[in-house]
Amino acid sequence: MKTLKRASVLVVLLVIMAMSLGMGCSSSRSSRAAAPLEEKPVVASAEEAEPLAGLEALPGGLGKKESKDHRIAYTVGPDDVIAVEVRQHPEIGGEFLVSPEGTIFISLIGSVEVEDATTEEIARRLESRLAEFIRDPEVAVSVVAYNSKKVYVLGQVGNPGEHPMRGNMLTVRDAVLLAKLPLDTANLPRVAVITPDEYAPQVRVVNLNDILYKGILRDNIHLKPGDVVVVHRHLLAKLGKFLEQVLGPTARLRAAEDLVDVLDR
Structure with missing residues (x-):
């Protein structure tokens, strides 16, 4: 009777695995075990990353490669805090919170539009406005x-949630780090990468194991503000959680041992 019960549990486990594989994985290649954590991610430059093949044809040009300068130059937006330094006039500068309207207020010149501008562009804009009051102003x-x-x-x-971008572009690898x-x-x-859209959200699947542990950067696509990276549980982890909830710790351990025996044959 004990052997029969263990056999029944094993059959249930195998059915669950078959259903999960049929729903989420079209090939055994998609469900291979994750790389061990003791492996250190391969250090690779984000500039080496290439977008997924064929993405150039997607709406909005999401797969097009951006120039290095465009990726690096951060454009300011609401809720950012910027520091303004005016040479020989420290009383004018300071730290300024960008308003919801995308502006900062400087007492001498009033409101200044800074949204979607780089720090270099903002500096030139401030110099132009300050030139009405100061001779040859220099702004940083x-x-x-x-x-x-x-x-x-x-x-x-390890730390799920929102993470700030320090540039207009961020790679999947950097976001996971x-x-x-x-x-x-x-x-x-x-791993799913989701670009939210009210009418047509885009979902792309990338191989994070290749990106982190093999240095294969074909899938190391660039994220845009608001993108969501979802790292799902692998099949055995889902199965373990299910067993813990349904069977309890002792039965789960016995069933897992049976499953390992079958998989090792």
Whole structure:
């Protein structure tokens, strides 16, 4: 009777695995185990990353490669904090919170539009306005707090949630590093990257195992503000959680041992 019960549990487990594989994975290649965490991610430059093949044809040009300068130059937005320094006139400068309207207010010249401008563009704009009051003004601008542009990394990572962008572009790899790397329960070969849209959200699947542990950067696509990276649980982790909820700790351990025996044959 005991052997029969264990056999029944094993059959249930195999059925669950078959259903999960049929729904979420079209090939065994998609469900292979995640890379061990002791492996250190391969260090690779974000500039080496290439967008997924064929994305150039997507609406809005989401797959088009951006120039290096465009990716690096951060454009200021609401809730960012910028520091303004006016040479020989420290009383004019200071730190300024960008308003919801995309402006800052400087006492001598009033409201200045800064949204969607780089720090260099803002400096030139301020110099032009200050020239009415100061001879040959020299202005330096820097970003103190990055608050206007965010991406979201959810699921099986060390620090899920929102993460600020320090540039107009951020790669999947860099976003996951900001989120403190994946957990050992993560399904690394099938990570979803979602670009929200009210009518036609886009979902792309990338191989994070290749990106982090093999240095293969074909899938290391660039994220845009508001993009969501979802790191799902791998199949065995889902199965373990299900067993814990349904069977209890002792039965779960016995069933897992049976499953491992079958998989090792």
